[in-house]
Amino acid sequence: MGARSKQLFEDARRYFPGGVNSPVRAYRAVGGEPFFVARAAGSHLIDADGKSYIDYVGSWGPMILGHAHPRVVAAIQKAAEAGTSYGAPTEAETRLAQLIQHAFPDLERMRFVSSGTEACMSALRVARGFTGRDAILKFEGCYHGHADSLLVKAGSGALTFGVPDSLGVPADLARHTVTVPFNDLEAVRDVLAARGREFAAIVVEPVAGNMGVIPPRPGFLEGLREITARAGALLIFDEVITGFRVALGGAQQLYGIRPDLTCLGKIVGGGLPVGVYGGRADIMGKVAPLGGVYQAGTLSGNPLAMAAGIETLTLLQAAGFYADLEAKSAGLAGALGAAAASARVPIQVNRVGSMLTGFFTSTPVTDYATAKTCDTRRYGEFFRGMLERGVSLAPSQFEAAFVSAAHSASDLDATAAAASEALAMLSRA
Ligand SMILES: *Cc1c(COP(=O)(O)O)cnc(C)c1O
Numbered sequence: 459m460g461a462r463s464k465q466l467f468e469d470a471r472r473y474f475p476g477g478v479n480s481p482v483r484a485y486r487a488v489g490g491e492p493f494f495v496a497r498a499a500g501s502h503l504i505d506a507d508g509k510s511y512i513d514y515v516g517s518w519g520p521m522i523l524g525h526a527h528p529r530v531v532a533a534i535q536k537a538a539e540a541g542t543s544y545g546a547p548t549e550a551e552t553r554l555a556q557l558i559q560h561a562f563p564d565l566e567r568m569r570f571v572s573s574g575t576e577a578c579m580s581a582l583r584v585a586r587g588f589t590g591r592d593a594i595l596k597f598e599g600c601y602h603g604h605a606d607s608l609l610v611k612a613g614s615g616a617l618t619f620g621v622p623d624s625l626g627v628p629a630d631l632a633r634h635t636v637t638v639p640f641n642d643l644e645a646v647r648d649v650l651a652a653r654g655r656e657f658a659a660i661v662v663e664p665v666a667g668n669m670g671v672i673p674p675r676p677g678f679l680e681g682l683r684e685i686t687a688r689a690g691a692l693l694i695f696d697e698v699i700t701g702f703r704v705a706l707g708g709a710q711q712l713y714g715i716r717p718d719l720t721c722l723g724k725i726v727g728g729g730l731p732v733g734v735y736g737g738r739a740d741i742m743g744k745v746a747p748l749g750g751v752y753q754a755g756t757l758s759g760n761p762l763a764m765a766a767g768i769e770t771l772t773l774l775q776a777a778g779f780y781a782d783l784e785a786k787s788a789g790l791a792g793a794l795g796a797a798a799a800s801a802r803v804p805i806q807v808n809r810v811g812s813m814l815t816g817f818f819t820s821t822p823v824t825d826y827a828t829a830k831t832c833d834t835r836r837y838g839e840f841f842r843g844m845l846e847r848g849v850s851l852a853p854s855q856f857e858a859a860f861v862s863a864a865h866s867a868s869d870l871d872a873t874a875a876a877a878s879e880a881l882a883m884l885s886r887a
Contacts, residue, residue, distance in 0.1 A: 459491050460507025466494040481615040482518065488838035488853045490845075498525035500864035503850055511850040512869050516860040518852075519667075519699050519724035522783075522812070523773055524864020530728050530769045537765035543757060550764035557771040558726065558734060561707045564716050568736025569745060570759040574698035574723030575603025577733035578661070580753045581719045582607055585659035585692045587751035588741045593656040595649060595691075597640040598622075599669030599826035599856075602661055602696050602721070611637040611826070613668030618854040639825045640666050641674065643681040654689035659719075664709035667699040667858045669829045670815035671808045679715045686718075692741065698723035698733070699858070702774055704811040712810075728770030730763035779863065780811070786870060787812040787861045793874035801881035803836075812861040829856060836884060843880030849873050 459467075471477035476484045478492070485492050493505040501524055503513045516522070523530065537550070551570060559565050571577050582605065586592060594607060599622075601613035609616060609624040610632050616622045623632070638645035640662075650657060660682055666672040686693040695717040701708040702725040710717060719737035726732050736742060744751045757763075773779075791809045794816050798805035804820035817823045818840070819831045837855040844851050849872075851859055 459493060460505060460509060462506040463494045464491065466506055467491050481619060482852070482854065482857070485853045487618045487834065487855070488841040490842060492853070493845075500524040500526070501862060501866065501869050509848070511845070511848050512865070512873055513850045514859040514861070514873075515850055515852050516862055517724075517729060519703065519858075519860055520727060520729050522703060522725050522860070522862050523728075523770060524862045525729075527770075527773070527864075529773065530766050533765040533769035534730070534762050537762045540761070542762055543760055545756065548759065548761055548764065550761055550768065551759040554726075554764050554767045554771070557768060558722070558736075561702065561771070562710065562720060562722075562736075563707075564710065564738070565720055565734075565736040566739040567742035567745075568734050569742070569753065570764075571733040571735065571753075571755050572731045572757050572760070572763075573603065573733045574696075574721065575605060575733070576755070577698065577721040577723055577735040578602040578608060578694075578696055579605035581694050581721050581735040581737075582659065582661065583753065584735070584741060584744055584751050585694060585719060587749070588744050589658040589690065589692065591656055591658040591691070592634045593636060593653065594634060594658055595636045595638065595646065595660045597662055597666070597826075598637050599640060599672075599829060600661075600663045600666055600696070601668035602663075603698075606631050607635050608661070610635040613666070613826075613856065615854075617669055617826075617856050639827065640669075640672060641678050641824050643678055643685075646682065646685055650685055650689050650691070654691070657686075657689055657691040659692040659694050660686050661694040661696055663696050663699065664713065664715070665700050665704060665810045665813070667813055669826055669856045670817055670823065670832075671810060671813050671858045672823060672825065672829070673808065673810050674709075674713065675824065679709075679713050683715050683717075692718040694719045694721065696721045699813065700810075701726060702771065703813060703860075705780060706774055725770065725774075726767050727763050728766030730766040731757075731760070732763045732767055783812045783861060783863060786865060787814060790814070790861060790870050790873065793870070794877055797874060797878040797881050801878070801884065803881050803884055813858040814861075815855075815858055818855065832856075839884055840880050843883055844876055847876035847880060849876045
């Protein structure tokens, strides 16, 4: 790590727990200390010491166009000149909603909030308010933000740092959250056969991204749709990562499933804080001021964030955008698999569109238990090897790498070359 980053991290530790404002930014799972970012452009981050990295973290998902896209930056600048927050409605909110609904036609009504956490927390409250039921079912290793009810067997940093069940969540609340393995339809059926009428909702990442990337088995999402409909429970798709990522219309478009409620975040704000929850008009009609489910936000629909979202979603509609991203991502996944094979390092590369994870295990990864078979020490070594070679991956085995439109053919070649070297070093170790 460069001297300047080292100093900045030391300073930051005097103010923030672990020196960071989100635990996933710490390097505890991979060893070493994080570099501090000075700026970013396109596919690259530049750290405080002037070192440049090809970035596959992409702010943990939002930066599908790459960093500091000139048109997004210009839109934010223009919006800022007209005022940064009003606490009153603007046309920009409706324009972004139109773009969202064009991609997600089942969001008949929606509400803007400021984060994915807020979107999931609010969707859950609406589901409970609408059904008059308390129980929810979620999947081990899926992450839906840090609301109390959802921090049970959670993924992302909660999984990385070994606290899937957070302290501070009242047991009385956690008992309403039932968890079963991802991709296990039989387990879902068993739970709902016994207690179906208690469940307000099943919430799922339709492609799991927070225990590393795990695609749904054929029939899994269809099964959830059928089981919830039969039990009178709502199906909530948490598409905070997958929305505008695996297709313009997210996983619900890719797999042709119609959830009752959808949560969006990350890409929808173009790198500014935006979350969205929405779905069936009759359900969303329960939200204040129309109905009795209360949810509000001082900065909701913030004009800068709306401007960034509008510009981003407009650019995503370009012809061939997702086909190009698919081709690049398939190339990268193939190169990683080939490099691992020639270094004789067992890796499972899981990929859906431009989100992918190379799991350091010889077991196919289909759920939390199989994800946990990974050699995380080896991943840490690989991570550090890549960082030395100027490639920034997530500092955890249990996260996705994100390919953006800004990654060039030479970026991808350089990444493949770095991976070959880093993996070859491992196999000799
Ligand atoms: C990131 C994420 C969230 C939480 O979003 P924040 O903006 O970090 O609060 C929720 N669900 C999923 C699937 C996510 O990946």
